[in-house]
Amino acid sequence: MRDFVKRLPLYGKLFPVLVSAMLAGAQTAKAEDKKLWDEVVSDANRPSAITTGSDGNYVIHISEPEHLAWYAWKLGNEVNPTELSKYSHAELYFDKDLDMSAYRWRGIGEKIEEKYDFAGIIDGQGHTISNLVMDGDNGDKYSGFLDEIEHPVEIRNIRFYKAKSSVKQYAGILAGEIYHTSNVLLSNLTFEECSVSISGDYSAGIVVGCIDTSTGIVFDNIVIRKCEFLGKGEEYGGITGCIDWGDCSVKVRNSFISVRPGSSLSHAPRRTGAIVGLMDHASTLEVDNCVLDLASKFFNYNQQGAIVGKWEGTSKPKVSHTLVISDYASQPLPNTTYEEMGLFAGYASSSSKMEL
Numbered sequence: 001m002r003d004f005v006k007r008l009p010l011y012g013k014l015f016p017v018l019v020s021a022m023l024a025g026a027q028t029a030k031a032e033d034k035k036l037w038d039e040v041v042s043d044a045n046r047p048s049a050i051t052t053g054s055d056g057n058y059v060i061h062i063s064e065p066e067h068l069a070w071y072a073w074k075l076g077n078e079v080n081p082t083e084l085s086k087y088s089h090a091e092l093y094f095d096k097d098l099d100m101s102a103y104r105w106r107g108i109g110e111k112i113e114e115k116y117d118f119a120g121i122i123d124g125q126g127h128t129i130s131n132l133v134m135d136g137d138n139g140d141k142y143s144g145f146l147d148e149i150e151h152p153v154e155i156r157n158i159r160f161y162k163a164k165s166s167v168k169q170y171a172g173i174l175a176g177e178i179y180h181t182s183n184v185l186l187s188n189l190t191f192e193e194c195s196v197s198i199s200g201d202y203s204a205g206i207v208v209g210c211i212d213t214s215t216g217i218v219f220d221n222i223v224i225r226k227c228e229f230l231g232k233g234e235e236y237g238g239i240t241g242c243i244d245w246g247d248c249s250v251k252v253r254n255s256f257i258s259v260r261p262g263s264s265l266s267h268a269p270r271r272t273g274a275i276v277g278l279m280d281h282a283s284t285l286e287v288d289n290c291v292l293d294l295a296s297k298f299f300n301y302n303q304q305g306a307i308v309g310k311w312e313g314t315s316k317p318k319v320s321h322t323l324v325i326s327d328y329a330s331q332p333l334p335n336t337t338y339e340e341m342g343l344f345a346g347y348a349s350s351s352s353k354m355e356l
Contacts, residue, residue: 034133037069037103038076038111045070049095057089057120063096068129069103075118076111084112090120094127094158101131107147107176110140119151124158132160136167142176142209143167149175149208152183159190166197166231170209170241178211180246187220191227195262198233203241203277206259213246222255228262234270235277235309236261238292242271242278243285243315250276251286258293271309274324279311289321 047070049061062068071092078084109117129145136143143165155174165171173194178184186207196204203210206227211217219239229236238257243250257274271277274292279285285308292306306324308317 034102034104036106037065037100038073038106040103041066041069041073043070043074046074052086053091055089057086057091059091060093062092062094062098065098065100065102068094068098068100069105072106072108075109075116084116088112088116088119092120092122094124094129097128097130099130101133104133104135105145107134107136107142107144109150110142110147114150117148117150118146119153121153122155122158124156126157126159128159128161129163130161132163132165132173134163134165134167134171134173140167141169143171144173144175144209146175149178149184150181152181154185154187155189156185156187158188159192160194161192163191163194164197165195165204165209166199168198168200169202171196171198171204171233172207172209172240174207176209178208178214178217178240180212181214182216184214184217185220186218186222189221190223190225192223192225193227195228195230196236197229197231199231201232201234203235203237203244204229204231204233205237205240205276207238208240210242210244211240211248211250212244213248215247215249217248217250219250219252220254222252222257224255224257224259226258226260228260229272230262236272237276237309238274240276242280243276243283244278244280246283247281248283250284251288252290253286253288255290256293257290273305273308275307277309279308279315279317281313281315283313283315285315285317287317287319287322291323291325293325 045066047060047062047067051059053059060071074087078087132145134143142148160173163173165173167176170176173191173196174186191206194206196206198204206224207219207222224238233241235241238259239252252275259274274294275287276285287307294306307319311317
């Protein structure tokens with residue numbers, strides 16, 4: 001008994017450590033066991049503030065995480081084509097901040113036909129969506145708040161905070177891909193302390209994973225702060241990982257972008273840019289009135305550029321009124337495994353044209 005009493009101070013010190021370890025294990029298990037939001041909602045979570053707009057489509061006000069999850073679930077489960085069209089062309093307005101940490105998120109539109117993919121307006125009205133976890137398995141191609149953007153849409157006035165998007169091929173916080181569409185306006189969007197991760201040799205962007213054969217794509221007043229690239233992808237970009245597979249026209253204006261290679265980036269990506277990793281074919285990119293704040297380690301990889309990592313084909317970047325902040329000149333010279341770096345672009349093919 002006397003020995004036990006003598007050891008009480010030691011037990012007192014160990015007890016908080018043991019409790020902390022037990023709680024950490026429980027939290028890890030809980031995170032791994034989390035269901036998807038669209039697996040736990042139903043029509044019982046339908047928001048009451050739904051009206052019909054002048055165009056005949058729904059106007060939906062979102063004030064709870066379950067309301068947003070219900071909308072994503074509804075698109076994947078509505079069987080009436082007329083009703084489905086009204087939902088896919090809806091206007092969504094966020095009336096409160098939304099903490100989505102309770103469950104994992106499946107991108108809006110992942111489970112529906114392309115013709116019924118989202119084609120409306122989302123207005124966050126200045127509110128924040130926090131703690132979105134989008135982690136598709138290896139069978140998934142895209143990961144994002146929206147699975148893909150395949151129709152003209154307008155998304156505005158939203159702050160994404162501590163969102164994580166990871167998948168095998170194309171990851172973005174807002175959308176996995178913009179695909180074969182036109183007239184997309186993404187404005188007044190903030191991404192803070194977010195990360196994107198790719199497990200295969202593909203592309204990731206903080207905003208959109210990739211842009212494929214799309215025109216009239218406008219990113220206006222985009223703010224990216226303390227966001228990271230993770231995984232083992234081929235291309236990473238602050239706005240998008242790649243502009244590829246067809247002629248695209250993209251504008252980025254009035255934006256602030258600060259990106260970082262994350263500590264768990266498992267290799268040296270082949271192409272990385274603060275705006276876009278890879279730009280190909282006869283695409284055009286206009287960058288105007290932007291500030292690009294680059295990390296110390298940003299230029300320690302292959303084909304790195306403040307605007308674009310690599311552009312080829314007959315693509316045409318045009319940059320004006322843009323400030324690049326970097327300690328590039330003070331960094332040690334890269335070793336022989338790194339190549340093709342520049343404050344504008346890491347690599348440009350002889351057929352490409354740029355305008356400054």
